[in-house]
Structure formats: structure tokens, C-alpha cells
Amino acid sequence: MKQIGLMILALLLAVPAYASAPTTVEISNDAFHPAKLTIAAGQTVTFTNRDDDAHTVTSSDGVFDSKGIDTGQTWRYTFNKPGTYAYFCALHPFMKATIVVKAGQS
Amino acid sequence: MRRGDFLSHVAWTGAGIAYALGAQGLLSGRAVAAAAGGVEFVQISDSHIGFKQAANPDVAGTLQMAVDAINAMPSRPAFVVHTGDITHLSTAAQFDDARAILSQLKAPLIALPGEHDVLGNDVAGYMKAFRIPGSKPGGWSSWDANGVHYVAVLNVFNFEKMGILGSDQLDWLAKDLSGIPASTPVVVFTHVPLYALYPDWGWTTEDGSNALALLQRFDHVTVLNGHIHQIVTHEEGNIRFASADATAYPQPKPGAAPKPGPVTLPRSELLHAIGYRTVEIDGNGLRFEDRAFG
Numbered sequence: 001m002k003q004i005g006l007m008i009l010a011l012l013l014a015v016p017a018y019a020s021a022p023t024t025v026e027i028s029n030d031a032f033h034p035a036k037l038t039i040a041a042g043q044t045v046t047f048t049n050r051d052d053d054a055h056t057v058t059s060s061d062g063v064f065d066s067k068g069i070d071t072g073q074t075w076r077y078t079f080n081k082p083g084t085y086a087y088f089c090a091l092h093p094f095m096k097a098t099i100v101v102k103a104g105q106s
Numbered sequence: 107m108r109r110g111d112f113l114s115h116v117a118w119t120g121a122g123i124a125y126a127l128g129a130q131g132l133l134s135g136r137a138v139a140a141a142a143g144g145v146e147f148v149q150i151s152d153s154h155i156g157f158k159q160a161a162n163p164d165v166a167g168t169l170q171m172a173v174d175a176i177n178a179m180p181s182r183p184a185f186v187v188h189t190g191d192i193t194h195l196s197t198a199a200q201f202d203d204a205r206a207i208l209s210q211l212k213a214p215l216i217a218l219p220g221e222h223d224v225l226g227n228d229v230a231g232y233m234k235a236f237r238i239p240g241s242k243p244g245g246w247s248s249w250d251a252n253g254v255h256y257v258a259v260l261n262v263f264n265f266e267k268m269g270i271l272g273s274d275q276l277d278w279l280a281k282d283l284s285g286i287p288a289s290t291p292v293v294v295f296t297h298v299p300l301y302a303l304y305p306d307w308g309w310t311t312e313d314g315s316n317a318l319a320l321l322q323r324f325d326h327v328t329v330l331n332g333h334i335h336q337i338v339t340h341e342e343g344n345i346r347f348a349s350a351d352a353t354a355y356p357q358p359k360p361g362a363a364p365k366p367g368p369v370t371l372p373r374s375e376l377l378h379a380i381g382y383r384t385v386e387i388d389g390n391g392l393r394f395e396d397r398a399f400g
Contacts, residue, residue, distance in 0.1 A: 030365035052161060052367055052368050053367045054157075054194055058266070060266060065227075067196070067225045068222075068225045071158075071159055090226075090266070091221055091222065091225075092307075092366070093266050093308045094306060
């Protein structure tokens with residue numbers, strides 16, 4: 001156990017804070033939380049819909065589209081390419097958010 | 107929320123909006139329609155087949171209530187129009203379930219898609235299940251019946267820009283209307299409101315004003331839409347707008363809540379807040395009545 005703990009600590013020290021932050025986006029009250037999430041390339045983001053209504057995670061540039069995410073469901077997408085990805089909900093276009101993907105760690 | 111009590115009897119005439127309170131006004135309107143050989147049709151909207159949350163755990167059951175009530179009308183309507191959000195998530199199973207209920211209608215069905223029916227900008231599921239007979243490749247359509255020009259336009263694509271008609275559809279609409287005399291009554295069906303009803307919640311059509319400019323020259327234009335799950339009426343010149351109740355669940359009045367999500371009510375109040383709309387057109391104009399389920 002101690003070895004594993006040290007390995008995790010080493011990993012945490014080796015990568016920037018954003019790479020160890022949770023890569024989850026909560027959808028609640030018709031909004032994406034957080035509205036801006038920074039991750040490392042190669043990380044997977046889990047989007048979870050906590051609303052009674054359905055939502056989508058739809059890229060403004062057509063890069064990705066979850067289609068409908070029903071109440072309580074999740075959708076995952078792996079961001080391999082660094083960049084800034086604006087997205088919105090195709091059912092509620094006032095819901096807008098951004099994923100910033102930094103160059104990945106080896 | 108007993109909106110049926112104060113807005114269920116609304117009559118429109120060529121002179122403007124007249125509020126005919128009570129059943130007596132409705133009955134007199136019917137007598138005129140029958141005498142003048144008027145036409146009656148029914149509007150239903152926002153059935154959200156597949157929705158299972160507390161606001162209405164049985165949306166199939168409430169759509170079935172609408173179908174049963176329409177089939178029980180004393181005279182068969184000329185047609186039934188569904189103004190969109192037939193399904194909740196555009197899945198094949200949801201389209202199948204919706205068809206199983208709507209195919210029981212004893213009148214022809216004209217069903218427009220809502221944004222819930224074309225998720226991923228994929229219109230194939232809707233087209234397979236509900237494409238309007240004779241519609242253009244984009245899904246929009248027009249037809250003439252009993253001296254009335256009917257238009258069904260689709261404003262549920264590219265939803266990042268709210269509802270949008272697009273230049274192809276607007277070009278078609280300009281040509282479609284060009285040969286119609288200004289005295290011809292025009293009835294337009296859409297899903298999203300064509301005017302800026304409440305843009306903060308996406309209750310608007312970005313290029314709707316272009317369509318309204320084409321409709322302005324007509325003496326009598328009525329735009330009937332869904333999307334907002336509540337009855338809202340509005341006038342701009344000779345153009346009158348009426349958003350309809352859903353068959354599924356109500357949404358808040360514009361700005362009355364932090365977000366436009368489903369409103370959960372006790373079952374008896376839910377049945378007051380959802381329903382269908384009967385519409386009559388004759389030489390005296392167009393009248394409609396919103397009929398709640400409870």
C-alpha cells in the first residue's frame with residue numbers, strides 16, 4: 001500500500017494541477033459545471049446530467065456531439081488534441097461552456 | 107396553475123382578438139362555422155415520448171388522452187397538426203411508440219419536428235416516421251384547403267443560433283407565398299416561436315423576422331407553434347401568434363423561474379396545464395380553444 005501511495009504521490013508531483021483535477025462536468029440547473037474545465041490531452045471527461053430535462057454536449061465546431069443525454073445518464077469523450085473546445089446544449093442553446101486541453105504529459 | 111380557466115376561450119376574428127368567456131361564446135362561434143361551411147382542425151404539441159421524470163411519468167398516457175379526445179369529437183377534424191417534440195430523445199423506439207399512439211387518429215396527421223426530434227442535427231428518424239406527405243426535401247411544406255393557405259416551416263436546426271429557418275427555406279417561402287392573394291387567410295405552423303418571445307431561454311427564431319416580413323402583406327395570418335409548453339398569444343400587425351400547451355408537461359412562464367425546465371405539479375393540476383387545441387376558420391376569421399385534460 002505504501003508503495004502505491006508513493007507512486008500516486010510521484011504522479012501527482014510530475015503533472016500540473018489540471019491533469020490531476022477531476023475530469024467531470026456536472027449538468028444541473030440548465031448549466032455546465034464548471035463552465036470552463038482545463039485538462040491534459042488524452043484525458044477523458046465525463047459529463048453527467050443531473051436535471052429532469054435532457055441535455056446534449058455539442059461542440060460549436062462540430063468536433064463532438066453527445067446527442068441526447070437523459071436524466072441521470074453520463075457521456076464520455078476523450079480529448080486527444082490540445083486546443084480550446086467551445087460547446088453548448090443543442091436543446092438549450094443558452095447553455096455554453098468550454099474545455100481547454102493542454103499538451104499532454106508523457 | 108389553472109390557465110385553462112382564463113385563457114381557454116380565446117376567439118380571434120378579423121377585427122382582432124376577442125375574448126369569448128364561457129361556453130356560450132364557444133357555442134355561438136361553432137354555429138357560425140357550421141353555417142359558413144368553416145373548417146376545423148386540431149393542434150397538439152410537445153409530447154416528449156420517452157420522458158419519464160416526475161413532471162409527467164406517463165407522457166404516452168397523456169398523448170393517448172389527446173388522441174382519444176380528438177377521436178371522440180362530434181365532427182371529425184380536417185386534420186391534426188403536431189407542432190413538434192414528438193419524442194424526447196429522437197430514438198427509434200421513441201418514434202415507434204409515438205407512431206403507435208398517433209396512428210390511432212381518425213384524421214390525417216401533419217407532424218413537424220422539434221429540436222428533440224432531430225438531436226445531432228439528424229433528421230432521418232423523424233423523416234422515416236413522420237415526414238409530411240408531399241413535403242420538400244428539407245421537410246417543409248405548404249398546401250391549400252378550403253380557401254386557406256397552410257404553411258409548415260421547420261426552425262429547429264443549428265440550434266446554437268436558437269431556432270433558425272435558413273436561406274433555403276426562406277427562399278422557398280418567398281416563392282411559395284408570391285402567388286397568393288393578400289386576402290387569402292394564411293396559417294403557419296412552426297415548432298419554435300417565430301418572434302422573439304423570450305430569447306434568454308431560446309424561445310425565438312434567429313431569422314424569424316425574415317419570414318414575418320414575407321407574411322406582412324396578408325390580411326390575416328396566424329402562426330401556431332409549440333416548444334414553450336404553455337399558451338402565449340401575441341400580435342404584430344396582421345400576424346397573430348399562439349403558442350400551445352404541451353401534451354407532456356408545463357414549463358415556467360418566461361422569466362418566472364431561474365431555468366425553463368419541466369414544472370412538476372400534482373397530477374390533477376398537471377392535467378389542467380396540458381391539453382390540445384381546436385381551431386376553426388371561416389369567413390369571420392380564425393378562432394381557437396385550448397382544452398386542458400382536467
